[in-house]
Amino acid sequence: MPGNIKVVVRVRPTNEKEKDQNNRIVVDVVDDHVVVFDPKEDPPFYFHGAKQPIPKRANKDLKFVFDHVYTHDATNYDIFETTTKEMLSSLMEGYNCSVFAYGATGAGKTYTMIGSKEHPGITYLTMEHLFYSINSFEQDREFDARVSYIEVYNENVYDLLKPSSTPLQIREDSKYGVTVAGLTLNNIRTARELLNVLEDGNKNRKQQPTEANPDSSRSHAVFQVYIKMKFKTRVQIRMKLSMIDLAGSERASATASIGERLSESTSINKSLLSLGNCINKLAAGIAYIPYSCKKNIVDGNMKLSQYVKITEELKKKVKELEAKLSLSSVTAMKKLDLNWDKRKREWRSRIESEELAFGVLEERLLSVMRQQRVLALRQRLRKLTFSHVAELAHRSSFESINQTITEDLPRHNRITEHYAKHSALLEATLMKIWTEWDTSRKRLKQLYDAALAEFPDLMDFVEKLKQKSEVRHVKASDELSYRLLSIENQELSAVTDYNSEMIALVKKLYLTLKGYDKAPPSLTAEYTELMKKAAAAEKISWLDDEIENKKDIKYFSSVDIKKPSISLDCFEDLSKILDIKTKSYDLRNIENLEPLNTLQGTIELQNNESIIIMNDSPEIINSEKAFNIPKKKTKEMNTVNVENLDIDNKKLPLVMTNKMEVWIKPTAKVQPTALSTKRELNDKTETFDKQQNRAKILKPVVGRAIPMRRHAAQPAKPVGGFGSTVSRDCTSVTRTIQAKKLTANQRNAAVNERSVGLKALRARERIQSHPYSRPTASNTSKRLNSHNKENNNN
Numbered sequence: 001m002p003g004n005i006k007v008v009v010r011v012r013p014t015n016e017k018e019k020d021q022n023n024r025i026v027v028d029v030v031d032d033h034v035v036v037f038d039p040k041e042d043p044p045f046y047f048h049g050a051k052q053p054i055p056k057r058a059n060k061d062l063k064f065v066f067d068h069v070y071t072h073d074a075t076n077y078d079i080f081e082t083t084t085k086e087m088l089s090s091l092m093e094g095y096n097c098s099v100f101a102y103g104a105t106g107a108g109k110t111y112t113m114i115g116s117k118e119h120p121g122i123t124y125l126t127m128e129h130l131f132y133s134i135n136s137f138e139q140d141r142e143f144d145a146r147v148s149y150i151e152v153y154n155e156n157v158y159d160l161l162k163p164s165s166t167p168l169q170i171r172e173d174s175k176y177g178v179t180v181a182g183l184t185l186n187n188i189r190t191a192r193e194l195l196n197v198l199e200d201g202n203k204n205r206k207q208q209p210t211e212a213n214p215d216s217s218r219s220h221a222v223f224q225v226y227i228k229m230k231f232k233t234r235v236q237i238r239m240k241l242s243m244i245d246l247a248g249s250e251r252a253s254a255t256a257s258i259g260e261r262l263s264e265s266t267s268i269n270k271s272l273l274s275l276g277n278c279i280n281k282l283a284a285g286i287a288y289i290p291y292s293c294k295k296n297i298v299d300g301n302m303k304l305s306q307y308v309k310i311t312e313e314l315k316k317k318v319k320e321l322e323a324k325l326s327l328s329s330v331t332a333m334k335k336l337d338l339n340w341d342k343r344k345r346e347w348r349s350r351i352e353s354e355e356l357a358f359g360v361l362e363e364r365l366l367s368v369m370r371q372q373r374v375l376a377l378r379q380r381l382r383k384l385t386f387s388h389v390a391e392l393a394h395r396s397s398f399e400s401i402n403q404t405i406t407e408d409l410p411r412h413n414r415i416t417e418h419y420a421k422h423s424a425l426l427e428a429t430l431m432k433i434w435t436e437w438d439t440s441r442k443r444l445k446q447l448y449d450a451a452l453a454e455f456p457d458l459m460d461f462v463e464k465l466k467q468k469s470e471v472r473h474v475k476a477s478d479e480l481s482y483r484l485l486s487i488e489n490q491e492l493s494a495v496t497d498y499n500s501e502m503i504a505l506v507k508k509l510y511l512t513l514k515g516y517d518k519a520p521p522s523l524t525a526e527y528t529e530l531m532k533k534a535a536a537a538e539k540i541s542w543l544d545d546e547i548e549n550k551k552d553i554k555y556f557s558s559v560d561i562k563k564p565s566i567s568l569d570c571f572e573d574l575s576k577i578l579d580i581k582t583k584s585y586d587l588r589n590i591e592n593l594e595p596l597n598t599l600q601g602t603i604e605l606q607n608n609e610s611i612i613i614m615n616d617s618p619e620i621i622n623s624e625k626a627f628n629i630p631k632k633k634t635k636e637m638n639t640v641n642v643e644n645l646d647i648d649n650k651k652l653p654l655v656m657t658n659k660m661e662v663w664i665k666p667t668a669k670v671q672p673t674a675l676s677t678k679r680e681l682n683d684k685t686e687t688f689d690k691q692q693n694r695a696k697i698l699k700p701v702v703g704r705a706i707p708m709r710r711h712a713a714q715p716a717k718p719v720g721g722f723g724s725t726v727s728r729d730c731t732s733v734t735r736t737i738q739a740k741k742l743t744a745n746q747r748n749a750a751v752n753e754r755s756v757g758l759k760a761l762r763a764r765e766r767i768q769s770h771p772y773s774r775p776t777a778s779n780t781s782k783r784l785n786s787h788n789k790e791n792n793n794n
């Protein structure tokens with residue numbers, strides 16, 4: 001505002017009563033600034049030729065100049081536009097502002113200040129604009145606006161927002177000045193909320209009808225807005241806006257006050273008198289004014305030379321002050337900066353030490369969780385072993401074995417009990433540490449939030465610490481996976497050895513019986529079934545499977561630190577994985593076993609590829625079953641070349657025995673071996689089609705070659721075929737098709753190599769060294785001797 005005070009006058013329209021009584025209008029609005037009170041009457045006039053009487057009392061005809069004068073047709077909005085609207089910009093700059101409505105009873109003070117819902121007063125309009133300003137500044141400032149609404153009635157203060165018959169206490173202290181103890185401050189965010197607050201407050205205001213005003217307010221109402229404005233630069237400003245609807249100044253005679261009204265009038269007048277005195281003293285420049293204010297009077301009688309001297313002195317003083325001010329502001333800024341850095345460092349070190357403590361707790365927690373997981377796995381494996389042993393004891397017909405195993409049961413029980421105790425202990429420890437860890441975690445989070453609220457640039461620092469914690473989790477998970485897998489692996493190899501021995505034993509027993517024609521068909525069937533199962537677990541790796549399995553591994557080994565009590569649930573899934581693995585056998589020991597293992601599938605060919613299937617078996621008698629090929633033809637199928645085979649869509653439905661190896665080759669032709677014929681190939685392929693068209697597996701890896709049982713009597717032919725060295729080599733059985741894309745020369749070399757005597761030689765050696773071949777006329781005694789010898793050794 002241009003000045004720090006503005007005085008305006010509003011003239012209200014005459015009311016019905018005044019109109020009825022034909023009251024004289026005593027205020028004459030000359031223009032926007034000048035008003036004449038009790039203006040002179042117009043010159044006497046004549047009516048029907050008779051001069052009308054002149055009033056006895058002389059008119060005061062007092063002229064007043066104001067900052068603005070509003071006529072009776074001005075609206076509350078007009079008043080707001082030229083008064084408090086301007087004032088708001090001063091308020092937003094941090095000045096306290098006050099607005100008083102002063103006037104006689106019924107003059108329209110409440111109408112102007114408070115108004116009604118239809119005609120909101122300037123308090124509402126001002127606040128509405130204030131909220132608008134607050135919103136427009138929101139980008140770089142934060143606001144907190146609270147309001148209070150009190151009335152001063154009979155010199156006592158009452159809270160209009162929390163009505164009570166007991167007045168509030170007024171206090172004065174050096175820091176905050178005059179305050180009202182126990183005052184309600186309402187946090188409001190919109191002008192609409194304010195309207196409700198004002199309405200509620202007004203209902204509690206003391207109003208009584210007087211002669212002059214049927215709704216006369218008998219108290220001074222003080223509406224105050226406390227605004228806290230915080231800049232992004234952390235500078236904070238508090239300011240206060242007071243909108244005061246004073247009680248009407250009145251003459252007891254005019255308001256016809258008696259009794260209680262009269263005492264109210266007395267109080268009202270007394271307080272207004274004090275206010276008036278204060279304003280008058282300010283205006284008159286009196287030395288002592290009870291509320292704030294500096295005297296600034298210039299003596300008009302001083303000489304010009306004195307003015308010059310004073311001005312010089314003042315200039316000097318101003319320079320001194322300016323220098324001091326700039327010095328102190330630099331010092332203050334430095335101090336501020338130092339404080340700033342110091343506080344930041346304090347936050348960092350507080351956070352660091354809390355994080356350190358948190359990290360120690362977390363390490364402990366993770367370690368206990370790891371122990372718990374490992375123990376749970378051991379517990380489960382122990383249970384599994386125990387149930388196997390118990391079953392074995394139950395089934396065993398050997399008294400001595402049964403006894404040994406039964407005697408061992410108490411030890412199993414003791415171990416199980418020990419595991420349970422240890423597990424309970426770990427559980428208790430875990431819960432204790434977890435509670436401490438959780439408390440520390442929450443505390444750390446609070447510190448992070450508080451530090452970032454004050455120093456957003458600490459974000460990187462906080463993020464690094466958070467990452468540290470994540471790394472701890474990942475490490476713990478990895479370590480756990482490693483521990484679990486190594487335990488599992490130990491278990492697996494133990495089970496594998498055991499199973500291999502068992503299968504070897506079964507094989508010996510069965511073949512021995514069979515060698516002596518003592519194997520009944522039911523036993524053969526059972527044996528065949530068992531071998532099928534064993535073969536089904538053969539180590540054929542499927543590329544996709546490996547990927548899927550990895551998911552499971554991740555699942556069982558992750559550490560969910562936030563839910564320690566249910567962390568062991570995932571072991572159910574782990575058990576599934578382990579079960580799969582423990583069922584797999586070591587296939588090294590089931591080579592040379594019957595029956596044929598078959599691999600079914602479809603090989604999809606690339607445009608430049610063809611297929612060669614080779615079979616190195618000198619006798620094809622058992623593949624007859626799998627392929628359903630007539631005997632006379634199968635005998636000729638030692639080597640099968642499917643090169644250039646015209647299969648629909650270049651897909652070859654395939655039943656691959658373990659005696660075969662599939663070679664995928666580029667279009668370059670491979671020289672067929674001497675024994676291969678197309679005719680044989682076609683016969684075989686037709687059979688595949690008939691039987692195995694439903695096969696769906698894509699991209700199979702070549703299976704391990706398991707040579708069929710051989711008849712020692714049948715001479716091994718020097719035939720072509722795939723090399724058994726490849727198939728026996730455990731590491732090479734998981735080759736992918738891609739790995740087989742050899743050049744034509746390499747392939748030819750390989751084919752030829754395998755086609756000649758080397759393979760046949762090996763096959764012969766195997767046959768001759770095989771102790772369980774059916775005895776023939778020429779070698780029966782030799783076989784029996786060697787068989788008996790081996791049994792004795794066992």
Ligand SMILES: Nc1ncnc2c1ncn2[C@@H]1O[C@H](COP(=O)(O)OP(=O)(O)OP(=O)(O)O)[C@@H](O)[C@H]1O
Pocket residue numbers: 011012013015072103104105106107108109110111112213215216217218246247248249
């Ligand atoms: N500008 C206006 N236009 C229309 N009506 C008005 C105006 N000013 C006041 N009035 C009416 O005049 C009456 C008295 O007004 P108001 O109650 O605001 O007076 P007041 O000065 O607050 O009186 P008191 O001191 O007794 O409380 C009310 O009925 C109000 O509606």
